Amino acid sequence: MEDLERVVEALDEAQLVVAATGAGMSKESGIATFREAQEGLWERYNPEELATRQGFQDSPARVWGWYNYRRGLIAQTAPHAGHRALAELEELVPQVIVVTQNIDGFHREAGSSTVLEVHGNIHRFKCFEQDHPVEVDEPVSDTDGDLEPPYCPQCGSPVRPDVVWFGEMLPAGVFQQAEAASGACDVMLVVGTSGMIQPAANLPLVASAAGAMVVEVNVEPSQLTHYVDIFLQGPAGEILPALVARLAARRSR
Ligand code: BV8
Secondary structure (H helix, E strand, C coil), X not given: CCHHHHHHHHHHHCCEEEEEECHHXXXXXXXXXXXXXXXXXXXXXXXXXXXXXHHHXXXXXXHHHHHHHHHHHXXXXXXXXXXXXXXXXXXXXXXXXXXXXXXXXXXXXXXXXXXXXXXXXXXXXXXXXXXXXXXXXXXXXXXXXXXXXXXXXXXXXEEEEEECCCCCCCCHHHHHHHHHHHHHCCEEEEECCCCCCCCHHHXXXXXXXXXXXXXXXXXCCCCCHHHCCEEEECCHHHHHHHHHHHHHHHHHC
């Protein structure tokens, strides 16, 4: 039986499916990934400078400007058929939980009801000193130039995006839920991640150790391919809709 059919069969029997997604999941929406040669974000920008507390302390305006620019890029795009397929899967499987490293908010926008954003969300804000949640209705800019951040109305410290920077702990409750779901799922779909960032990259191993079928969807092998049961090579925007269409056809037979 070909791999795609084996995955459809496993989804057909599954009670809980976890989709663990990374930057590759949003690539077909036009959002650059991080590690892709030349065009990847980390190829053009230094994560140490822009995605760390130290980087923000050194220059709040540079970091605020960069995230404002990324918010602008995200605002110009939208979820694609792959995001929608994961939302549609909820009609066919008792429970689907999306665990994403992406901060673009596309899974919820596409209709997924249970989304664990382990690295935060670029559309939410908090202050640097005390994590006070802050409402920001600032227009996005189409340049990545320096931009003075607003300041916290409660403590006066600069406002930052509510995302997880390198060296920062992941949002406790969210990551515990992600670990619990990974340890309880029947099938884990690992979509568009290079598996380079910890502790998110460990979740497929948690699922595998708990006996789940771990399926990777990626345009090329990653750090995780060695550990998965089935590797489906191709773009998320094509493979995920194909899986859901086949499962729906199987159910209507
Ligand atoms: C922490 C938010 C406690 C901000 C991000 C253990 C060992 C070594 C290092 C560490 C360790 N534990 C902790 C660390 C340090 C660090 C880490 O992992 N460093 C790496 C570099 C080794 N981790 C942390 O700092 C984490 N915090 O652990 O706190 C602690 C603290 C200190 C010391 C110890 C412990 C916090 C990490 C979170 C950082 N924030 N994002 C922002 O976005 O600006 S990470 C960010 O980059 C993303 O969220 C994502 O996680 C990561 C990018 O990875 P991917 O999503 O996988 O994307 P990538 O571009 O790499 O790959 C894309 C893939 O898609 C490719 O495989 C490609 O082939 C594929 N693809 C492309 N197109 C498609 C496709 N697939 C399908 N379809 C397509 N169309």
